Amino acid sequence: MIRIFALLIGLFFSGMLLLSFAIGAYTAATETVAETAEHKFHKHAKAVSFAHDGPFGKFDRAQLQRGLKVYKEVCAACHSLNQVAFRNFAEIGYNEDEVKAIAKGWPAETPSVDPETGEASSRPAIAADKIPSPFLNEVAARAANNNALPPDLSLMAKARHNGPAYIYSLLTGYQNQPAALLKKFPDSKTGEGLYYNPYFANLNIAMAPPLNDGQVTFDDGSPNSKAAMAKDVAAFLTWTAEPKMEQRKSAGWAALIFLLIFTGLAFMSYKAIWADKKH
Amino acid sequence: MSFPWAQVYAPKNPVMQWVDERLPLPRFIYNAVGAGYPVPRNLNYFWNFGSLAGAALMIQIVTGIILAMNYYASTDGAFNSVEHIMRNVEAGWFIRYAHMNGASFFFIVVYIHMFRGLYFGSYKAPREMIWLLGVVIFLLMMATGFMGYVLPWGQMSYWGAQVITGFFSAIPVVGEPMRQWLLGGFAPDQAALGRFFSLHYLLPFVIAGVIILHVWALHIPGSSNPTGVHIKAQSDTVPFHPYYTAKDAFGLGVFLIIFVAVTFFAPNLLGHPDNYIPANPLSTPAHIVPEWYYWPFYAILRAFTVDFGIPFSGFVIIPAKLMGVLAMFGSILLLFFLPWLDSSPVRSGNYRPLFKKFFWFGLIPCILILGVCGVMPAEEPFVMLSQIAAAYYFAHFLIILPIISKIEKPLPLPNSITEAVTGKPLEMPQTAAA
Helix, strand or coil: HHHHHHHHHHHHHHHHHHHHHHHHHHHHHCCCCCHHHHHHHHCCCCCCCCCCCCCCCCCHHHHHHHHHHHHHHHHHHHCCCCCCEEEHHHHHHHHHHHHHHHCCCCCCEEECCCCCCCCCCEEEECCCCCCCCCCCCCHHHHHCCCCCCCCCCCCEEEEEHCHHHHHHHHHHHCCCCHHHHHHHHHHHHCCCCEEEECCCCCEEEEECCCCCCCCCCCCCCCCHHHHHHHEEEEEEEHHHCCCCCCHHHHHHHHHHHHHHHHHHHHHHHHHHCCCCCCC | CCCCCCCCCCCCCCCHHHHHHCCCHHHHHHHCCCCCEECCCCHHHHHHHHHHHHHHHHHHHHHHHHHHCCCCCCCCCHHHHHHHHHCCCCHHHHHHHHHHHHHHHHHHHHHHCEEEEEEHCCCCCCCCHHCCCHHHHHHHHHHHHHHHCCCCCHHHHHHHHHHHHHHHHHHHCHHHHHHHHHCCCCCCCCHHHHHHHHHHHHHHHHHHHHHHHHHHHHHHHCCCCCCCCCCCCHHEEEHHHHHHHHHHHHHHHHHHHHHHHHHHCCCCCCHHHHHHCEEECCCCCCCCCCHHHHHHHHHHHCCCCCCCCHHHHHHHCCHHHHHHHHHHHEEEEHHHHHHHHHHCCCHHHCCHHHHHHHHHHHHHHHHHHHHHHHHHHCCHHHHHHHHHHHHHHHHHHHHHHHHHHHCCCCCCCCCCCCHHHHCCCCCCCCHHHH
């Protein structure tokens, strides 16, 4: 009885699937799927390597500091970094006084309440504060950005496939819309207030090209071409997304070495115990 | 039940004697996983995965309890509380990554455990109850995993919850009210998050309870083995301890090496980047995909594209969406009937030439194809591939298996495990018959 029911159910499901397949195959054979500009012209992130890549990779502290400077002077005008506190900058090589100075001199102030009147106000940031957002709220952010919302950057390096390379590619990938694209998809002209960037998912991004050669001057005279700054800020955002990466990798090696020894001993005792048993 | 030659617990230590007389817990352990449990001597490494699944559950429970100490189940606090764990809680990044990847590794070992059961016929008499309880555990795991994925309240959490609870709305008439009742609202929100957190904490302990029944049921007939031949004499077996405790310790070491390698060096390998974007009910991700362990089932869900009804009249009896939901649940529920669908008296696939071909060249490739199609966008050729693979999946269990178990001519079985291992026939001790 079970087998007869099973046969009927199996015939029904498999039959409906084969029917779906036949109709799908007929549709695929008779109708061509319209290509989209995103399909044809979207590019995968450029290959770029960082000091922190690989199982032994460590952050390049000088690069992170340069990236912080680029973030502070360029990105922070629109993008928040709300998971990161000023005190965290001690981890990228600043001492206590430097951290305090960075907090105090930050372009945006920390929202606060006037102790006298209770009215909303702001005060200079201290080391314990999270980095203040450039805008008070989403409405203010959209109003200042042509109705686009600049996303928070704390986790950007993990929130996109191949994040660090994606950030680097996006920042250096602005170009004029290819003539071939406009010829093939005349309706896909980049709209008003948008910029063509083949590394962005739908090719048209609301962010104006943020970096220009020589825009930020580094204290140590490091190269400040657009590509160099993009790479520095991509490294910095990798750190903001994964600040414990170095602890993670070193703990991983310790755990692996322990486990290799444990497993080796376990294998030897397994073999010793089974030595007299054929199996 | 146990075998007459099973060693009997006889503690020499007076403390253990004292305890055993008052509460025979040491005896219970001894008979469950100690020298008191005789096990076939010929188990291969596929038999390691039961104990590995138990270890994976323990990793999940321990890391999960610690996470719950710092997690905040609120729609505006959940995402940030997870980041707080990652950044500010001492070793929180390790606990969180271990829990996140632990879920994946739990499913990996359970899938291998299940395919071992499928290939070696572990579901057959007298072990049907072990199999049935195993399917219950698998269903509970799927529910627990889904609810856990919602908790960080990222984009995939939110939209995954939206899609999965949307299954209920495919049920005619009562579906939509039922969905709203389950969610406590029109869409996933604070009510749903609170429920999911509570249930996500509860269900692992239910799983642990069902595992106790699963292992209890296992100890009635004893473990199966790669030949599928019954245990006949003491020389067919070894005591669980030290033989299989040693082998399981080695297996655990290998498992942990792979687990640690992924957790510490590629912790986001098995996750989706969108879940590092906070949930936004107003912005739908381009492709909503569940966690990898649901991909084959997700592909079955989406494979149904044609309504079932009276042709050319426009009268629909079962809409395609409902059929997809029924088929997706059906693809797991049919496992409950497996012991009665496969009527071949031979357990092990090694001795079933026809079954073996369908298993390796039909079932396994189809499930892998379904897995790939489940993560791909619903475009050709993936939809057509998933339709063929899903059709085979149902046909395999519901049509092919019942038929081949009738017509197949199995290879000759060894007379005993001892013979299969040593090549010498089993010498039955004279006393065994008495």
